[in-house]
Amino acid sequence: MLELAGSAVEGLRTAFAAAGYTVYGVAARIGEQANGALARNETAPAYRRTASGDPLDTMIRLFLLQREVPESAVNKAFPGIDLVALGIVELSGGEVRATLDIRPFAEDGREWWVVADLTPGLDGRREPMRSDYVLGIAPASLSLIQLTVPIKAERALDIGTGCGVQSLHLADRVNQLTATDVNPRALQLARATAALNHVELDIRDGSLYEPVRGERFDLIVSNPPYVISPPGGDLTYRETGFTGDAVVEQLVRQAPEHLTDSGWCQLLANWTCVRGEDWKDRIAAWTADRSAWAVQREQLDPSEYVELWLRDAGLHGTPQYTSRYDEWMRYLDEQDVEAIGMGWITLHNVAGSLDAEPWPYEIERPIGPHVLHRFERVEGLPADLTGLHLRVADDVIQETTGQPGAEDPATIVLRRQRGMRRAEQVDTVLAGFVGACDGDLNTGQILAALADLMDRPVVDVLSDYLPQVRRLLIEGFLDY
Ligand SMILES: C[S@@+](CC[C@H](N)C(=O)[O-])C[C@H]1O[C@@H](n2cnc3c(N)ncnc32)[C@H](O)[C@@H]1O
Numbered sequence: 001m002l003e004l005a006g007s008a009v010e011g012l013r014t015a016f017a018a019a020g021y022t023v024y025g026v027a028a029r030i031g032e033q034a035n036g037a038l039a040r041n042e043t044a045p046a047y048r049r050t051a052s053g054d055p056l057d058t059m060i061r062l063f064l065l066q067r068e069v070p071e072s073a074v075n076k077a078f079p080g081i082d083l084v085a086l087g088i089v090e091l092s093g094g095e096v097r098a099t100l101d102i103r104p105f106a107e108d109g110r111e112w113w114v115v116a117d118l119t120p121g122l123d124g125r126r127e128p129m130r131s132d133y134v135l136g137i138a139p140a141s142l143s144l145i146q147l148t149v150p151i152k153a154e155r156a157l158d159i160g161t162g163c164g165v166q167s168l169h170l171a172d173r174v175n176q177l178t179a180t181d182v183n184p185r186a187l188q189l190a191r192a193t194a195a196l197n198h199v200e201l202d203i204r205d206g207s208l209y210e211p212v213r214g215e216r217f218d219l220i221v222s223n224p225p226y227v228i229s230p231p232g233g234d235l236t237y238r239e240t241g242f243t244g245d246a247v248v249e250q251l252v253r254q255a256p257e258h259l260t261d262s263g264w265c266q267l268l269a270n271w272t273c274v275r276g277e278d279w280k281d282r283i284a285a286w287t288a289d290r291s292a293w294a295v296q297r298e299q300l301d302p303s304e305y306v307e308l309w310l311r312d313a314g315l316h317g318t319p320q321y322t323s324r325y326d327e328w329m330r331y332l333d334e335q336d337v338e339a340i341g342m343g344w345i346t347l348h349n350v351a352g353s354l355d356a357e358p359w360p361y362e363i364e365r366p367i368g369p370h371v372l373h374r375f376e377r378v379e380g381l382p383a384d385l386t387g388l389h390l391r392v393a394d395d396v397i398q399e400t401t402g403q404p405g406a407e408d409p410a411t412i413v414l415r416r417q418r419g420m421r422r423a424e425q426v427d428t429v430l431a432g433f434v435g436a437c438d439g440d441l442n443t444g445q446i447l448a449a450l451a452d453l454m455d456r457p458v459v460d461v462l463s464d465y466l467p468q469v470r471r472l473l474i475e476g477f478l479d480y
Helices: 006-019 023-039 044-048 055-064 071-077 139-147 165-173 184-196 246-253 279-287 302-312 321-334 368-380 428-436 443-454 458-474
Strands: 089-092 095-098 101-107 110-116 153-159 174-181 202-205 217-222 259-274 290-300 337-351 354-358 396-401 411-416 423-426
Touching: 006 055, 006 110, 006 184, 023 044, 023 055, 023 101, 044 055, 055 071, 055 095, 055 101, 071 095, 101 165, 110 165, 110 184, 139 165, 139 259, 139 337, 139 368, 153 165, 165 174, 165 184, 165 217, 174 184, 174 217, 184 202, 246 259, 246 279, 246 337, 259 279, 279 290, 279 337, 279 354, 290 302, 290 368, 302 321, 302 337, 321 337, 337 368, 368 458, 396 428, 411 428, 423 428, 423 458, 428 443, 428 458, 443 458
Parallel strands: 153 174, 153 217, 174 202, 217 259, 290 354
Antiparallel strands: 089 095, 101 110, 259 337, 290 337, 396 411, 411 423
């Protein structure tokens, strides 16, 4: 099995850098169309663009297209490195094939190489997945990276590290980084990823918080195996022996005892929406008296959910598809599951409560800075807002609609271009208030002036509008 250290690491790094095997280098070589096709798991367009046999073409064909390349080309691309002995490729009849995926990855202006198992299902191939399959950089991995609050931390924990991609992303703003997994193969590939990128990683074997008993962290991130599936599913990267959504429940419930005061826990999650129960109450029971925010990005009915994950496992069209489908539906039905929520949970280890909402719309990416900002507002706004001098945020636009020729608009919507890209319908008074927020008068003075204009008691206008002003502050429409 793969052990990367010392001269092998330096040799690979030098070879990749010399060839220009970076996100930009690959994109420039194969072009936009082939890049798009590759994102859809189609390799033919990129194959046509990589015929020169130079080291970059060789690396792309070997790792990204999973094609055979001549041994001589591999020797030229990786001079003096025995990829076969390292366990990265296998050689047969003068042709070389990759046994692992090593690919460039970039985020926030930084670049790395990530070691994972080969992407399954390229070019429509149907391949059974090994149960200890180690997932590479998936869309969910990127979602969590982009959700992570941009803080510097003394200690951080990456639960279910897989190929180590979350840890890579955290490395340069965390002093001590711990990564855990239950899959020995994942631990090994995470170790290889860390070594290849000169990242110091304390890698531990064990389930959920077991390997860090009694320890506390400033930041915990996890893209856990959250798939809610009946017993018998054996894909470690996505499912566990836990019943229903218990894996997510345990991660959330036990987070406070592993967080420093004011520490953060951020998870991607699936949760069950049980008949007769509000999903928000379910998550609120897990986050208890901590400050938290749960966002449901998508909700699927049981059949949509089962189809999604059966396809993910490559089972669509196989003989066991319908029986597994039926078994899975029965399992969800037995637990009274009427839908499954998919989204994220952020818990801040300070006293507070849960905000939970469905938000299936486009958001700014990365969203992490906005998450941090929103918590600061929820937890830090003064009880009395009247003394604040507010300014409307730069990204807010106002949209009005109504009958042609009408004197007043029928609706006024304030829309943010950034963060969650929220839209808030407001009345003419609140629109007037926001329009007057240029930092000059304070909130109490503006609302008093509006009360005067409307000939209403100031106290009534304050009680009507201050809660709405608070909401606009929390959601970033207004700054102070
Ligand atoms: C969806 S993958 C996430 C991989 C990677 N962190 C990412 O963001 O792409 C989930 C990972 O959790 C690991 N895992 C499964 N059961 C676990 C458990 N009980 N405790 C900790 N990790 C577990 C799997 O082996 C897998 O590597």
